[in-house]
Amino acid sequence: MKHSWLAILVILGLAGCVTVKPGKPARQAKARQMRVLETRQEALPSGLRTVTIKNAAGRVLVLGVNDDFSWQQKIRGNDEDEAAMRALVAKCKLETNSVEGEFRLVFTLPPGKRQFSLESDFLLQVPRNVSVEIASANGSVEVADVTGTVSVKNQHGRVGLQSLPGEVQASTSYGSLSAQQIGPASLRNQSGEIKVVEVSGPLHAETSYGNLTALQIGGPAELNNQSGLIHAEDIRGPIHARTAFGRIQVRRAGPANLANQSGAIEASDIGGDLTAATSFGKITVHSVKGQAQLANQSGAIEGDGLAGNISARTSYGSLKLSGTGTKIEVRNQSGAVDITATSGQTAEISAVTSYSPLRLRLPADCQPRITAHTSLGKVISDFALTESEGAEGAQSPATPVITLSNQSGDIHVQRAVGK
Numbered sequence: 001m002k003h004s005w006l007a008i009l010v011i012l013g014l015a016g017c018v019t020v021k022p023g024k025p026a027r028q029a030k031a032r033q034m035r036v037l038e039t040r041q042e043a044l045p046s047g048l049r050t051v052t053i054k055n056a057a058g059r060v061l062v063l064g065v066n067d068d069f070s071w072q073q074k075i076r077g078n079d080e081d082e083a084a085m086r087a088l089v090a091k092c093k094l095e096t097n098s099v100e101g102e103f104r105l106v107f108t109l110p111p112g113k114r115q116f117s118l119e120s121d122f123l124l125q126v127p128r129n130v131s132v133e134i135a136s137a138n139g140s141v142e143v144a145d146v147t148g149t150v151s152v153k154n155q156h157g158r159v160g161l162q163s164l165p166g167e168v169q170a171s172t173s174y175g176s177l178s179a180q181q182i183g184p185a186s187l188r189n190q191s192g193e194i195k196v197v198e199v200s201g202p203l204h205a206e207t208s209y210g211n212l213t214a215l216q217i218g219g220p221a222e223l224n225n226q227s228g229l230i231h232a233e234d235i236r237g238p239i240h241a242r243t244a245f246g247r248i249q250v251r252r253a254g255p256a257n258l259a260n261q262s263g264a265i266e267a268s269d270i271g272g273d274l275t276a277a278t279s280f281g282k283i284t285v286h287s288v289k290g291q292a293q294l295a296n297q298s299g300a301i302e303g304d305g306l307a308g309n310i311s312a313r314t315s316y317g318s319l320k321l322s323g324t325g326t327k328i329e330v331r332n333q334s335g336a337v338d339i340t341a342t343s344g345q346t347a348e349i350s351a352v353t354s355y356s357p358l359r360l361r362l363p364a365d366c367q368p369r370i371t372a373h374t375s376l377g378k379v380i381s382d383f384a385l386t387e388s389e390g391a392e393g394a395q396s397p398a399t400p401v402i403t404l405s406n407q408s409g410d411i412h413v414q415r416a417v418g419k
Contacts, residue, residue: 034076034119037089042096044069048130049101050148055136056109058119059157064128064145071105071124078117088118131166140175165200176210184219202237211246221253238272247281255290273308282317291325300335319353332356340416341366346400354407361414362400369399370413374406381413 044051048069053060058076073094077085091110097103107120119139126132131148134141137155144162151169152159158175161168164182171177173190184201187194193210196203202219205212208226220237223230229246232239235253244261255272258265264281267274273290276283279297291308294301299317303310306323315333324343332353339351340361351358362368362383371386372379379385404411 034078034117035082036074037077037082037086037118038075039073040094041070041072044071044103044124044126045098047101048103048127050103050131050133051124051126052102052104052133053122053124053135054104054106054108055120055122055134055139056107057138058107058136059121059139059141060124060134060136061122061142062124062126062132062134062144062146064130064147064163065125066128069125069127071122073105073107074121076119076121085118092118092120094120141172177207212243292323318356341400342416349400349402349404351403352405353409355409356406357410357412358404358406359412359414360402360404361416362402364415366415367399368402370402370404372402372404372411372413374409374411376408377406377410379404379411379413381411382415383413 075089088110093108095106105122109118128145129147132143132146133151135153136157138157140158141152141154142160143150143152143164147165149166150164154172156173156175159170159172159177161170161179161182166183168179168182168185171188174192176193177187177189179185179187179196181198185196185199185203187196187205189207189210191208191210194205194207195213196205197215199217203214203217203221205214206224207228209228211229212223212225214221214223214232216234218236221232221235221239223232223241225243225246227244227246230241230243231249232241232253233251238255239250239253240257241248241250242259243263245263247264248258248260250256250258250267252269256267256270256274258267258276260278260281262279262281265276265278265283267276268286270288274285274288275293276285277295278299280299282300283294283296285292285294285303287305289307292303292306292310294303294312296314296317298315301312301314301317302320304322306321306325309325309327310321310323311329312319312321313331314335316335318336319330319332320338321330322340322342324345326345326347328339328341328346328349330337330339330351334354334356336356337351337353337358339349341349344363344366349360351360368383369386370381370383
């Protein structure tokens with residue numbers, strides 16, 4: 001299938017681009033139209049297994065096709081002084097080399113300070129089964145419909161990847177990095193957005209400041225952001241996510257380990273254990289099949305549908321949890337605690353706070369052994385209380401042992417309606 005160079009430029013938003021010299025005041029920085037100074041097009045050699053491209057400045061587009069294998073270069077420059085630009089183009093160097101199934105394209109600019117803006121745009125239509133390696137600077141890179149491995153190193157510019165079932169490694173700075181329908185991948189952006197959708201295996205992705213979005217990942221996911229949002233959905237494996245200040249949002253994932261320096265964490269439909277830790281931002285969790293370990297330095301914690309054991313700690317923020325785990329342990333330095341045990345299988349509950357209310361709800365048919373103590377507050381319970389922790393009383397293996405402590409606030413133990 002043939003691809004029109006002009007049509008591709010229009011689709012990618014590259015036609016009619018402008019270049020402005022850095023440092024120009026806004027009133028003087030008028031758009032300078034880039035004109036084509038030189039064009040070269042040739043057929044690619046047969047039997048290719050690898051294509052390597054090194055481009056000093058400009059855009060690179062690689063498309064996997066079934067026939068008409070070729071490469072094309074367009075050198076463009078601004079329109080201030082055409083003669084001077086053409087003299088500069090004459091000093092540029094383009095190397096082509098084909099050895100043992102590898103085809104190489106290398107474009108370099110002359111040494112020294114450039115007086116004019118020059119860009120080299122490459123379009124390659126390659127066999128679908130080749131592997132591709134690209135090193136580029138100051139321009140966008142697009143790769144699509146290639147089944148071999150793909151490696152992209154872009155110094156400053158956007159990277160777009162699509163329909164690449166082989167292993168993918170890609171990096172850039174400042175420009176966005178987007179990928180869809182790719183194989184196992186490692187993606188890095190120095191300071192820009194990453195968005196990846198449909199990965200057939202593991203994913204490692206990291207950036208700074210820009211948002212990081214990962215959807216429909218077919219294996220484990222490791223996501224790192226220095227100071228920006230992480231949003232992940234449909235992860236078929238464990239997920240590790242780290243950021244600072246930005247929010248972490250995880251939905252429908254395997255076991256999850258989430259850490260935020262000072263931002264909110266939201267996790268739902270976790271198919272294993274969950275560990276979540278932050279400071280100041282709220283932790284909100286829903287539907288966790290495994291154990292939940294929740295730690296917040298000074299913010300609220302809220303969770304429901306927690307099927308495994310629960311351990312939660314915070315200070316000053318409220319703490320509200322509901323679950324069916326056999327063991328529930330919560331600590332709040334100085335904030336409200338609200339716990340609902342929804343299963344008669346709960347064997348142990350321990351809760352501590354200060355200065356704020358502590359409330360516990362138990363199944364109606366529960367026969368707990370409750371020890372509760374507070375200072376400057378009241379203990380109100382729908383169940384009988386044990387006078388001290390060492391007191392003897394009727395107890396069966398199914399009897400939940402409950403210890404509640406409040407330094408200076410009320411304790412309420414309530415019988416839930418129904419079982």
